[in-house]
Amino acid sequence: MLKDFEKKKREDKEALGAExxxxxxxxLGQQQLLRDAKLPVIVLIEGWAAAGKGSLIKxxxxxxxxxxxxxxxxxxxxxxxxxxxxxxxxxxxxxxxxKITFFDSGWMENVVRxxxxxxxxKTEYRRRVRQVNEFERQLRNGGYLVVKIFLHIDxxxxxxxxxxxxxxxxxxxxxxxxxxxxxxxxxxxxxxYDEFMEKSGEAxxxxxxDGSRRKTAVRxxxxxxxxxxxxxxxxxxxxxxxxxxxxxxxxxxxLADVDLSPSIDDEEYKKExxxxxxxxxxxxxIIYRKKIPVILCxxxxxxxxxxxxxxxxxxxxxxxxxxxxxxxxxxxHELNRHFLWRFWTRxxxxxxxxxxxxxxxxxVMVERIEGFCSEKDxxxxxxxxxxxxxxxxxWGAVVxxxxxxxxxDVQLARFNDRQNTxxxxxxxxxxxxxxxxxxxxxETAIDEMLEKTxxxxxxxxxxxxxxxxxxxxxxLKIIVKALEKACExxxxxxxx
Amino acid sequence: MLKDFEKKKREDKEALGAExxxxxxxxLGQQQLLRDAKLPVIVLIEGWAAAGKGSLIKxxxxxxxxxxxxxxxxxxxxxxxxxxxxxxxxxxxxxxxxKITFFDSGWMENVVRxxxxxxxxKTEYRRRVRQVNEFERQLRNGGYLVVKIFLHIDxxxxxxxxxxxxxxxxxxxxxxxxxxxxxxxxxxxxxxYDEFMEKSGEAxxxxxxDGSRRKTAVRxxxxxxxxxxxxxxxxxxxxxxxxxxxxxxxxxxxLADVDLSPSIDDEEYKKExxxxxxxxxxxxxIIYRKKIPVILCxxxxxxxxxxxxxxxxxxxxxxxxxxxxxxxxxxxHELNRHFLWRFWTRxxxxxxxxxxxxxxxxxVMVERIEGFCSEKDxxxxxxxxxxxxxxxxxWGAVVxxxxxxxxxDVQLARFNDRQNTxxxxxxxxxxxxxxxxxxxxxETAIDEMLEKTxxxxxxxxxxxxxxxxxxxxxxLKIIVKALEKACExxxxxxxx
Numbered sequence: 001m002l003k004d005f006e007k008k009k010r011e012d013k014e015a016l017g018a019e020x021x022x023x024x025x026x027x028l029g030q031q032q033l034l035r036d037a038k039l040p041v042i043v044l045i046e047g048w049a050a051a052g053k054g055s056l057i058k059x060x061x062x063x064x065x066x067x068x069x070x071x072x073x074x075x076x077x078x079x080x081x082x083x084x085x086x087x088x089x090x091x092x093x094x095x096x097x098x099k100i101t102f103f104d105s106g107w108m109e110n111v112v113r114x115x116x117x118x119x120x121x122k123t124e125y126r127r128r129v130r131q132v133n134e135f136e137r138q139l140r141n142g143g144y145l146v147v148k149i150f151l152h153i154d155x156x157x158x159x160x161x162x163x164x165x166x167x168x169x170x171x172x173x174x175x176x177x178x179x180x181x182x183x184x185x186x187x188x189x190x191x192x193y194d195e196f197m198e199k200s201g202e203a204x205x206x207x208x209x210d211g212s213r214r215k216t217a218v219r220x221x222x223x224x225x226x227x228x229x230x231x232x233x234x235x236x237x238x239x240x241x242x243x244x245x246x247x248x249x250x251x252x253x254x255l256a257d258v259d260l261s262p263s264i265d266d267e268e269y270k271k272e273x274x275x276x277x278x279x280x281x282x283x284x285x286i287i288y289r290k291k292i293p294v295i296l297c298x299x300x301x302x303x304x305x306x307x308x309x310x311x312x313x314x315x316x317x318x319x320x321x322x323x324x325x326x327x328x329x330x331x332x333h334e335l336n337r338h339f340l341w342r343f344w345t346r347x348x349x350x351x352x353x354x355x356x357x358x359x360x361x362x363x364v365m366v367e368r369i370e371g372f373c374s375e376k377d378x379x380x381x382x383x384x385x386x387x388x389x390x391x392x393x394x395w396g397a398v399v400x401x402x403x404x405x406x407x408x409d410v411q412l413a414r415f416n417d418r419q420n421t422x423x424x425x426x427x428x429x430x431x432x433x434x435x436x437x438x439x440x441x442x443e444t445a446i447d448e449m450l451e452k453t454x455x456x457x458x459x460x461x462x463x464x465x466x467x468x469x470x471x472x473x474x475x476l477k478i479i480v481k482a483l484e485k486a487c488e489x490x491x492x493x494x495x496x
Numbered sequence: 497m498l499k500d501f502e503k504k505k506r507e508d509k510e511a512l513g514a515e516x517x518x519x520x521x522x523x524l525g526q527q528q529l530l531r532d533a534k535l536p537v538i539v540l541i542e543g544w545a546a547a548g549k550g551s552l553i554k555x556x557x558x559x560x561x562x563x564x565x566x567x568x569x570x571x572x573x574x575x576x577x578x579x580x581x582x583x584x585x586x587x588x589x590x591x592x593x594x595k596i597t598f599f600d601s602g603w604m605e606n607v608v609r610x611x612x613x614x615x616x617x618k619t620e621y622r623r624r625v626r627q628v629n630e631f632e633r634q635l636r637n638g639g640y641l642v643v644k645i646f647l648h649i650d651x652x653x654x655x656x657x658x659x660x661x662x663x664x665x666x667x668x669x670x671x672x673x674x675x676x677x678x679x680x681x682x683x684x685x686x687x688x689y690d691e692f693m694e695k696s697g698e699a700x701x702x703x704x705x706d707g708s709r710r711k712t713a714v715r716x717x718x719x720x721x722x723x724x725x726x727x728x729x730x731x732x733x734x735x736x737x738x739x740x741x742x743x744x745x746x747x748x749x750x751l752a753d754v755d756l757s758p759s760i761d762d763e764e765y766k767k768e769x770x771x772x773x774x775x776x777x778x779x780x781x782i783i784y785r786k787k788i789p790v791i792l793c794x795x796x797x798x799x800x801x802x803x804x805x806x807x808x809x810x811x812x813x814x815x816x817x818x819x820x821x822x823x824x825x826x827x828x829h830e831l832n833r834h835f836l837w838r839f840w841t842r843x844x845x846x847x848x849x850x851x852x853x854x855x856x857x858x859x860v861m862v863e864r865i866e867g868f869c870s871e872k873d874x875x876x877x878x879x880x881x882x883x884x885x886x887x888x889x890x891w892g893a894v895v896x897x898x899x900x901x902x903x904x905d906v907q908l909a910r911f912n913d914r915q916n917t918x919x920x921x922x923x924x925x926x927x928x929x930x931x932x933x934x935x936x937x938x939e940t941a942i943d944e945m946l947e948k949t950x951x952x953x954x955x956x957x958x959x960x961x962x963x964x965x966x967x968x969x970x971x972l973k974i975i976v977k978a979l980e981k982a983c984e985x986x987x988x989x990x991x992x
Contacts, residue, residue, distance in 0.1 A: 032922040057815045065803060066810065066820030066853060073816035104816060170781055285666055307561060314562065319553045320569035320600060324562030331827060357562060426528040 016215050023222035024063040030229050031068045031100075038097040038336075039237055040144050041229060045221075046108045047151030048189075049179035050161035051211035056151065057102050059218045060225065069100040074109065083291075083349040085395040086110065086128060087135055091344045094139070096336040107132050108150075108200070112192045113178070116185070123496055127394055129199050134387045136203035141240020141380060142338045145232040146204040147225055150197065151211040155186045242379045247386045250459050252450040255443055260407050262474075263467035273312065276476040280316040283483040284353065288321050290490050291350040293397040296479065297359045300404025302432045303414040305468040309404060310355055312472045313479065322353040327362065339363055339373070339381070340388055350396070359401075360385055364449050369441050382452040389458035396493060398486045399458035402475055403450065404465045408439055512711050519718035520559040526725050527564045527596075534593040534832075535733055536640050537725060541717075542604045543647030544685075545675035546657035547707035552647065553598050555714045556721065565596040570605065579787075579845040581891040582606065582624060583631055587840045590635070592832040603628050604646075604696070608688045609674070612681070619992055623890055625695050630883045632699035637736020637876060638834045641728040642700040643721055646693065647707040651682045738875040743882045746955050748946040751939055756903050758970075759963035769808065772972040776812040779979040780849065784817050786986050787847040789893040792975065793855045796900025798928045799910035801964040805900060806851055808968045809975065818849040823858065835859055835869070835877070836884055846892070855897075856881055860945050865937050878948040885954035892989060894982045895954035898971055899946065900961045904935055 034041065043060070045053045061069055072093045087107060095101040111132065115125045139146055153161070162183055165171045182189050197206045207224055209217050232238075264272070287294060296313070298306045314322060325346045334342040340360055348354035363385070368378035392399050406414075415436070418428040435442070454460040461478050465471035530537065539556070541549045557565055568589045583603060591597040607628065611621045635642055649657070658679055661667045678685050693702045705716050728734075760768070783790060792809070794802045810818060821842045830838040836856055844850035859881070864874040888895050902910075911932070914924040931938070950956040957974050961967035 029919055032919075035922075054814055054816060058811070061815065062807070062811050066806060066851070067822035067824075071815040071819075102815070170778060173785055282666060285669075289669055310562060311558070315554070315558050318550055319557065319567040319598070320550060323567075326563035328563075331829060333827060355562070423525055423528075426531075 013215070016219055020059065020215070020219050020222060023219070023226050024059075026226050027060075027222070027229075028063045028065075030226065030233070031064050033233050034100070034229065035068070035098040037233055037237060038143075039229075039232055040095045040097045040337075041100040041232070042094060042103070042139065042144055042146045043100060043225060044103045044106050044108070044146070044148045045151060046105050046149065046193075047211060048153050048158055049182050050158055050165060050175075051151040051153045052214055052217060053104055053151055055214065056211075056218055056221055057104055060102065060221065064100075068098075069102065070095060071102045071104060072106070074105040083351075084347060085391055087131060087391070088344065088347065091135070091341065094144070094337060094341065096333060097143070098336075107135070108148075108193075108196055112189070112196050116188060116192055121496070129196065131391050131394075132200050133202045134391070136200070137240075137243065138338065138340070138384050138387070140203050140238060141243070141384075143237040143239060144338070145228060145238075147228050148204055148206050149221055149224070150193070150206055150208045151217060152208050153211045155183070157212045158183055158186065239374065239376055240380060241376065243383055245383060245386070247390070248456045249452075250454045250456055252454045252460060253462070254447050255405065255450075255462070258405060258462055258464065260405065260410075260464050260466040262464050262470050264470040264473055266469075269469045269473060272473045273476070276473065276480055277312070277316040279480050280313070280476065280483070281318075283480065283487065284317050284321060286487050287353070287398075287483060288318075288351045290487060292483075292486050292490060293348050293350045293392075293395070294353040294483065294486075295348065295392060295397050295399045296353065296355045297361075297399070297401040298355065298357050298404065299359060299361050299365075299402070300463075300465070301406050301411055302435060303411050303418065303428075304404040304406045305465045305471055306357060306404050308468055309402075309463070309465070309472050309475055310357060313355065313476065317353060321351065322355065323348060324355045324357060327356060327358040339367075339377075340384065343388075347392075360388070361401075361449060361453075365442060365445050366435075368445055369438060382449075385453055386455055386458075389453075389455060393457040398482050400478060400482055401453075401458060401460045402478075403446070403460055403462045404471060405462050406465050408436075410466045411436065509711070512715055516555065516711070516715050516718055519715070519722050520555070522722050523556075523718070523725075524559045524561075526722065526729070527560050529729050530596070530725065531564070531594040533729055533733060534639075535725075535728055536591045536593045536833075537596040537728070538590060538599070538635065538640055538642045539596060539721060540599045540602050540604070540642070540644045541647060542601050542645065542689075543707060544649050544654055545678050546654055546661060546671075547647040547649045548710055548713065549600055549647055551710065552707075552714055552717055553600055556598065556718065560596075564594075565598065566591060567598045567600060568602070570601040579847075580843060581887055583627060583887070584840065584843065587631070587837065590640070590833060590837065592829060593639070594832075603631070604689075604692055608685070608692050612684060612688055617992070625692065627887055627890075628696050629698045630887070632696070633736075633739065634834065634836070634880050634883070636699050636734060637739070637880075639733040639735060640834070641724060641734075643724050644700055644702050645717055645720070646689070646702055646704045647713060648704050649707045651679070653708045654679055654682065735870065735872055736876060737872065739879055741879060741882070743886070744952045745948075746950045746952055748950045748956060749958070750943050751901065751946075751958070754901060754958055754960065756901065756906075756960050756962040758960050758966050760966040760969055762965075765965040765969060768969045769972070772969065772976055773808070773812040775976050776809070776972065776979070777814075779976065779983065780813050780817060782983050783849070783894075783979060784814075784847045786983060788979075788982050788986060789844050789846045789888075789891070790849040790979065790982075791844065791888060791893050791895045792849065792851045793857075793895070793897040794851065794853050794900065795855060795857050795861075795898065796959070796961070797902050797907055798931060799907050799914065799923075800900040800902045801961045801967055802853060802900050804964055805898075805959070805961070805968050805971055806853060809851065809972065813849060817847065818851065819844060820851045820853060823852060823854040835863075835873075836880065839884075843888075856884070857897075857945060857949075861938060861941050862931075864941055865934060878945075881949055882951055882954075885949075885951060889953040894978050896974060896978055897949075897954060897956045898974075899942070899956055899958045900967060901958050902961050904932075906962045907932065 045056060047053050057071060061071065070093065072090070090103065090107050093101055093103070111125065111128045114120045120128070136146055162175055162179060165175050200206075209220050211217050298310060300306050310324060314324060330342055343356075343360045346354070346356075363373065363381040364378050367373045389399055415428055415432065418424040450460050450462070461475075463471045463475050541552060543549055553567060557567065566589065568586070586599065586603050589597055589599070607621065607624045610616045611618075616624070632642055658671055658675060661671050696702075703720055705713050707713050794806060796802050806820060810820065826838055839852075839856045842850070842852075859869065859877040860874050863869045885895055911924055911928065914920040946956050946958075957971075959967045959971055
């Protein structure tokens, strides 16, 4: 009888091995289908220390082509990365369309651990849970397949595994203090994991796998992944419907109703400019020390004077503490990701000022009008942008958005001036003329954009720029006022 | 008389201001010429603490378009960056063709400061000076205009400036301990700066400017920059001649002379594979702890079996400690920089293994044969690559290069197999067939490449891959042996 038992056991083991091999080769086949379908996949493997996340990933990737996937390790973040919003590290690593990213623990572990170690408050914890849900929903709506696995082991199993790792000299170094601390507080962690999973299943479901039997866990994970990919391939790339949340908005006038006559005389301009630049320079020092990130967004009509306006701002700033990010058409590897990705990866560090010369609002202007994205994509973008900007201001950033405004006649005069002045000709292109023809279409889109995205936390300002000097002074005043307020409120904000 | 004197002084000051304004607007005009000429410019501003580097840069950039330049700040490197070769931080930031990068202190300060603070040995200091010269020469030969300025102030001036900064509460935080230490050791620093400049003027000259009179220094720097750009524009983008240094080489056979018959039987293969993978896994742990970076380079004929070979290696590795970098055609922003830039920016951190699936050798194979670069460019590349790889091994990396070799018949059989097997069809493209037609041309190029770049520090290995299993075992053996040696020699290397 025992002999039979042993035989059965051996057979089961072989069958399991064969099953895993089968899934591995299915996955290998799926990789080309994913590529053809341009379907991106994110696999998040969370779970207890010593649950076997690393070896699970090793099995998952063992047959597939390295050109096709990417593994993100659970690095202890260098201080530099801590100076970005908490999701930055993960957003940075999302795959291109048609590829897979495996996260060897990720945003869940980050949030739970920081909360249990009292590094973030309950308020911040709730915020981050919300941000995680937003992040995952945006991914899903953008066509990403997100598979989330929690690898579970009980306390005794963890004890045995940690002991085995610690007692072998070649693996001892892998056990961190934090792993041991987690074990000692197993119950608290268990509750916290549970709570997090309950609260973060909105956009994509959690799958809990039993990590105590390694091979079975690998089989189950492979099966899950292969099945989910198969479903994804059959239903085709998902394009989400717009989703609306009521953000507190400020009311904006229609562009047509804006009075563009304000101007400033030269003497007044010089005086004001000097005063404001001096003040801005002082404020730059303070926000640098207080580590407040500042994001200034410039949008506006062609030839409205964005460039000159930006230069009057940067002139007051220490080059060590700011960057101007000119936004041109997306590069291929940017087009192949969620549209906000190229802005996420260009965010400033805390204490730095980042000036976007054109922004993510291209999605609801040029991309919408020229048909570079679907109607649904641009419709969905309003809310996605509001969420993105709330995440920035929650992080502590000052976000100001300027619409540099001129009327059609002034634009024409400036276009002609550029055309007729040799040194300025490079500033005017055929595209500018083409865009001008679509003025009315743009105006409608811009009115809608201003209406839907002028949130209280990240407001729009219409800058009347028929008189460029007036525009510069107005912009500087807004920036100075906002930074003064941010410096005053700083202590309250960090104590939230 | 005093009145006249005052008047003269005022006039001089105004004249100086007007002169600066003039240069600023010249620079503004030059920016479009630079763009048209696709000429990249690097401006390195070195000099004493409090010499006015920051405000000089502010003046230099004040009129130009932010889309057109980039300022690299003298950040204290986060620990993460210290895990890359020392030039990494600077190479990362070189401009695209047609743009300017300003370095607010750079590689000179880095080397000198680290040496004076005993963080690097004399040997390492000499190496870095050599690397700096190589870096600058490669830049110049690649058409970069490099302008190097040292902003000098004497000890008393530095004292007064540091005092003024320290005594004002809003600037106090800007004075670092290191600045004060530098002042206390003014003489030692002076000698070290002097020595460094003497040794690093080969590829591009140093300009010493007097920083004690700020406005004059700005004028002089502007004039210098504008003049140098003007010269650069007039002479057109520089294309350097090949430069040769005698690297210690290993002799390589011609591909035609390689015996491709070696094979291995199945049982032996399984046994060896298991043994080698287990050993590699152990070694991965050790190199991770010892922080030895490992760079494995794969090149080979289409269908030679690179992918499968790589997977047999990665299977033994912890996904947290390695990356596979598949190298495809360069993206636009990569094409617009020195050809090694896209490899520099993909280097592994210390302790990590990086597998390049195709490499920088594309320069002397496909780019040469398809005419994607000039004859001179690819001719120059042999030495540039040898320098690049020496820099890697000097840094402590293990660099191994594999040529995965098959004969023409075997390739044909594999192509046909791919063509006829539905699941494999994605692996074969028209390009593969086109490349095959150029087999002889490639063979000549490869023979030359193997001959000129098989350095002792970063050797090539020809892997006979008519039998893929034999090839995998041979590759694994070479890797295991090299890593064992690196672990043994580790202490000697770091004590150098």
